[in-house]
Amino acid sequence: MAERKSILFVINPISGGKKKTAFNKQILEVLDLQKFNPTFQQTTHANHAYELAKNAIEEQYDAVVAVGGDGTINEIGSALVDSGIPLGIIPEGSGNGLALYLGIPLNEASAIRRINRFEFVEVDCGLINKRHFFNIAGLGFDASVSDRFATDSIRGPIGYLRAAINVLSKYKTKKYILTVDGKTYEREAFMISVANSPQYGNNAYIAPNASVNDGLLDVCIVHKFPLYNLPMMVFHLFNKTADQSEYVEIIPGKDIVIERTDGGPVHVDGEPIELENTLSIKINPKSLKIIC
Structure with a gap:
């Protein structure tokens, strides 16, 4: 009998x-x-999943499985990039954007059976000021929502919706200068999402044509829109037609610089971090194996 493969399951107990x-x-x-x-x-503190995955590389595990949401996946994936060790996913987050895109079941038992198959896909990795992301990084409104949601006592989709409503009531658009593969754009935007995969999570698609293995990132600029148009914007998100909205502009690219007037929150796979006013964003093609 072949030697059994060693797998580390990293469990986020609160995701x-x-x-x-x-x-x-x-x-x-x-x-x-x-x-x-x-x-x-089990993880006990921020960045613990990253530390455990780094240890797993040193201990020559055959795979590391994230039992959590996009934030847990981000920490483990960041450790495993270019290591050749595959990442498994048991989706347990609020949105599960990457898992939904890859077709990984939300049902725990079904997701574990995918691990049994031990088949992989190679995916691209985004870098924003040298921080990895695998699903979506963003700034503007959605980053402010992620920042608010991170401190909320209510988790899951209801908590996220509550945070979004609270931020929306007082949010103002901001001016940005974007350079995408050498071409410069000046925009006033409600938010900017840089998408490696098409959706945030919960089947809300901001970049319907994005792919995790096309060697490109989709820069999605959401322009200022009248509040009465919000229901239509939400409809586009959940109908995979955001690219058809007159208020959405999508520019694919590999080498992206976004300049804003000051630093502030950016979300990286849904987790808020504070970054500088200049954001340098690049793609690292097919740099992570994911079991799916």
Whole structure:
């Protein structure tokens, strides 16, 4: 019999507002234990998933599985980039944007069965001021919402919606200078999303034609729009037609610089961070293996 593959399951106990006390038991029931030898670790602080994944590389694990949302995936993926060690995903977040795009089931048992197949896809990785992202990075309105949501006591889609409504009531557009593959654009924007995959999560598609393995990032500029048009904007997001809105401009590129008047929050796969006024964004093609 072939030697069993060693897999580290990194569990974020608070992602998506769901308790995961019985998760280890479910893994042992569904995972093919003739093929895999699982180890479990729970995260206890910010960046802990990154640290655990880095240790897994040194300890020569065959795979690391993120049990959490896009933020947990980001930490582990950032550690595994260019390592050749694949990332597995058990989606347990508020949005699960990357998992939904890759067709990874939201049902835990079904997602574990995908691990049993141990088949991979190679995906591109975005870099924003040297911080990795695999789904979407953004600034403007959505970054402000992520910043608010991070401190909210209510998790999941309801908490995110509450944060969005609170920010929307007082948010103002900002001016940006963008350079995409050498061409410069001056824009006043409600928000700018740089998309590696098409959707934020919960099947809200900001960049319907984006692909994680085309070697490009889609720069999605959402222009100022009248508030009465908000229902139509939401319709476009969930109907995969954002690119058809008169208020949305999408520019694909590989080498992107965004200049704003001052620093502030940027979300990286949904997690808010503070970055400088100049953002340098690049693509690292097919640099991460994901089990799907």
